[in-house]
Amino acid sequence: MSPRTDWVAHLVLCGGVALFLLPLWLLMVGATQDGSAIARGELSFLPDLRNLGIFWEVLTDKGPGGATIWHMLLVSGAMALAIAFGKIVISLLSAYAVTFFRFPLRMVCFWTIFITLMLPVEVRIVPTYAVMANFGLINSFTGLAVPLIASATATLLFRQVFLVVPDEMVEAARMDGAGPLRFLRDILIPLSAANMAALFVIVFVYGWNQYLWPLLVATDPKLDTIVIGIVKMIGGDTVTDWNRVMAAAVLALLPPVLVVLLMQRWFVKGLTEGDK
Amino acid sequence: MATLELHDLRKSFGATAVLHGVDLALNDGEMLVIVGASGCGKSTLLRLIAGLEIPTSGQIILDGRDVAQLDPAERDIAMVFQNYALYPHMSVFDNMAYALKIRGLSRDDIARRVRETADILGLGPLLDRKPRQLSGGQRQRVAMGRAIVREPKLFLFDEPLSNLDAKLRVSMRAEIKRLQRRMGVTSLYVTHDQVEAMTLGDRLLVMHQGVPVQLATPMEVFERPATTYVAGFIGAPAMNLLPAVLCQDGTAADLGRGLIIPFADGKRDGADGRKLTIGIRPEHIAPDPAGMAMQIDLVEPLGSETVLIGRLDDGELLSVKVPGRAPADALIHVSFPAAALHVFDAETGLRLG
Ligand SMILES: Nc1ncnc2c1ncn2[C@@H]1O[C@H](COP(=O)(O)OP(=O)(O)OP(=O)(O)O)[C@@H](O)[C@H]1O
Ligand SMILES: [Mg+2]
Numbered sequence: 001m002s003p004r005t006d007w008v009a010h011l012v013l014c015g016g017v018a019l020f021l022l023p024l025w026l027l028m029v030g031a032t033q034d035g036s037a038i039a040r041g042e043l044s045f046l047p048d049l050r051n052l053g054i055f056w057e058v059l060t061d062k063g064p065g066g067a068t069i070w071h072m073l074l075v076s077g078a079m080a081l082a083i084a085f086g087k088i089v090i091s092l093l094s095a096y097a098v099t100f101f102r103f104p105l106r107m108v109c110f111w112t113i114f115i116t117l118m119l120p121v122e123v124r125i126v127p128t129y130a131v132m133a134n135f136g137l138i139n140s141f142t143g144l145a146v147p148l149i150a151s152a153t154a155t156l157l158f159r160q161v162f163l164v165v166p167d168e169m170v171e172a173a174r175m176d177g178a179g180p181l182r183f184l185r186d187i188l189i190p191l192s193a194a195n196m197a198a199l200f201v202i203v204f205v206y207g208w209n210q211y212l213w214p215l216l217v218a219t220d221p222k223l224d225t226i227v228i229g230i231v232k233m234i235g236g237d238t239v240t241d242w243n244r245v246m247a248a249a250v251l252a253l254l255p256p257v258l259v260v261l262l263m264q265r266w267f268v269k270g271l272t273e274g275d276k
Numbered sequence: 277m278a279t280l281e282l283h284d285l286r287k288s289f290g291a292t293a294v295l296h297g298v299d300l301a302l303n304d305g306e307m308l309v310i311v312g313a314s315g316c317g318k319s320t321l322l323r324l325i326a327g328l329e330i331p332t333s334g335q336i337i338l339d340g341r342d343v344a345q346l347d348p349a350e351r352d353i354a355m356v357f358q359n360y361a362l363y364p365h366m367s368v369f370d371n372m373a374y375a376l377k378i379r380g381l382s383r384d385d386i387a388r389r390v391r392e393t394a395d396i397l398g399l400g401p402l403l404d405r406k407p408r409q410l411s412g413g414q415r416q417r418v419a420m421g422r423a424i425v426r427e428p429k430l431f432l433f434d435e436p437l438s439n440l441d442a443k444l445r446v447s448m449r450a451e452i453k454r455l456q457r458r459m460g461v462t463s464l465y466v467t468h469d470q471v472e473a474m475t476l477g478d479r480l481l482v483m484h485q486g487v488p489v490q491l492a493t494p495m496e497v498f499e500r501p502a503t504t505y506v507a508g509f510i511g512a513p514a515m516n517l518l519p520a521v522l523c524q525d526g527t528a529a530d531l532g533r534g535l536i537i538p539f540a541d542g543k544r545d546g547a548d549g550r551k552l553t554i555g556i557r558p559e560h561i562a563p564d565p566a567g568m569a570m571q572i573d574l575v576e577p578l579g580s581e582t583v584l585i586g587r588l589d590d591g592e593l594l595s596v597k598v599p600g601r602a603p604a605d606a607l608i609h610v611s612f613p614a615a616a617l618h619v620f621d622a623e624t625g626l627r628l629g
Contacts, residue, residue: 166359168359168360169363171357172361172363173374175353176378177348177375177378
């Protein structure tokens with residue numbers, strides 16, 4: 001490659017980085033400034049370092065619903081973790097079943113799972129709400145997390161991973177005396193660890209960012225997620241403290257970013273030391 | 277150590293019958309090699325014995341017990357797969373230890389047995405490596421080690437050397453033979469390779485379309501093939517098979533073109549005019565200035581010998597193996613020594629006498 005095209009590529013990349021970082025920078029800068037100044041549109045590009053305490057203040061402050069941001073972060077985290085773990089466990093098991101076992105209506109099961117790809121939560125939100133209401137799960141943590149767990153994507157992903165496991169290896173394990181559960185635990189799970197890590201990252205972020213479903217199913221402030229909390233802070237009738245909103249948004253960003261950064265190292269490790 | 281008996285073992289996949297009744301008895305400590313064309317059911321036979329497939333009918337008796345309906349793990353049989361089938365995420369040690377762990381052996385016992393096996397196979401320094409950090413030959417060794425460490429009643433090998441390069445194959449072949457002798461474990465070994473088939477086994481089983489056609493020592497299979505199929509399958513280049521008829525009261529074969537060869541080993545049954553197939557190995561055809569003329573079409577030098585492929589004057593294809601280099605002339609004269617003839621019935625393909 002000529003040095004010239006290198007230059008161009010770098011320029012484009014730098015442009016992209018700036019494009020992505022600018023809003024984040026403004027968010028962090030805005031958090032440290034005077035709320036009314038932001039409301040007037042006088043947002044400075046430099047942070048006011050004297051106001052860094054705002055983050056701590058927001059974290060422990062009671063929000064408009066009565067729960068602290070701190071509590072909302074916990075709810076969001078618990079929900080995202082429950083969704084991520086639930087999804088991985090259920091998808092792993094269902095993919096295991098449809099890939100390795102012969103049972104009646106196996107392909108019917110597979111296609112039924114497949115079809116749910118066309119029915120994300122947003123599409124089936126009313127019936128899902130009705131089901132949750134019938135179970136008395138409105139305003140409960142279970143009601144918040146469980147409907148978001150079921151999904152076909154992860155099942156398909158695991159199925160794809162399992163399909164390339166050579167038959168001979170399955171047979172070798174059978175001859176070694178490994179039963180189905182042992183095979184899953186000792187062979188399949190270690191083999192798909194990298195995929196699981198990737199899936200965990202994606203699903204955690206997906207769960208963390210949920211808005212519509214939590215809004216609908218949980219009206220109790222104790223179950224407010226951080227996303228809901230931020231929206232509530234942008235009050236209709238009261239004056240919005242934009243600096244506080246921005247500080248809360250920064251705090252809301254941190255956990256998913258942390259998960260991505262931590263798991264990315266693991267994920268890359270899993271890929272480069274790849275066992276496949 | 278064990279004996280293995282198969283009684284009328286059959287297997288069909290849906291409507292396709294793959295094995296049409298296999299009877300077989302293996303002695304304790306014997307190594308039996310199975311050969312046959314691709315698709316004749318060799319792997320299927322091995323998988324039935326291993327318990328990876330359930331037979332349609334028939335018995336598999338291992339050490340006096342019918343195991344045909346048992347799970348693979350309950351049969352105490354170890355198998356070495358063509359593609360090794362090592363667990364990629366486990367170290368060599370763990371690969372070998374896995375079966376023992378499942379059986380609930382103590383840590384010390386496992387470590388001792390794995391180490392002993394690793395020493396036998398020269399895997400000692402590699403125990404901490406992952407399979408992907410090993411060469412093909414080393415992986416093959418680990419696959420063997422995984423089978424050996426279990427001290428099974430029976431070893432099954434399904435073309436275990438076919439992924440190795442020619443040189444490694446020769447040394448692994450010798451090693452497998454040495455190990456099998458040393459451990460005295462009854463073994464079944466499937467291969468495509470002529471040389472493996474001849475050198476490795478105590479006995480050789482030739483299969484054809486799901487039926488065993490000959491079971492004998494390798495030399496016997498080579499010297500007295502039971503059918504034209506075996507005759508053509510064992511030996512390289514393949515035996516020449518020529519049409520002929522019985523003549524002179526069953527004491528000679530008439531190969532046409534005025535060539536009548538008396539049998540060196542006595543009279544054959546049947547009336548004169550019975551249709552025969554006469555087999556003669558390329559290496560047994562002798563140059564003879566007074567013999568038939570053969571036009572050479574193709575020369576295949578093998579180093580110490582040369583294979584000449586050509587036609588007799590009536591167009592019959594013939595291959596001849598001569599020591600050393602090819603003759604300078606494209607036309608040679610050959611004759612068939614009477615003692616080297618194999619006589620088969622033309623219709624059934626069965627050996628006569
Ligand atoms: N699971 C199966 N379902 C249907 N047919 C099968 C199955 N397994 C094997 N067969 C058929 O059975 C026949 C014998 O197969 P097998 O694998 O035993 O052959 P093989 O002698 O081992 O051949 P190769 O030397 O190529 O390995 C083949 O025609 C194959 O198509
Ligand atoms: Mg095979």
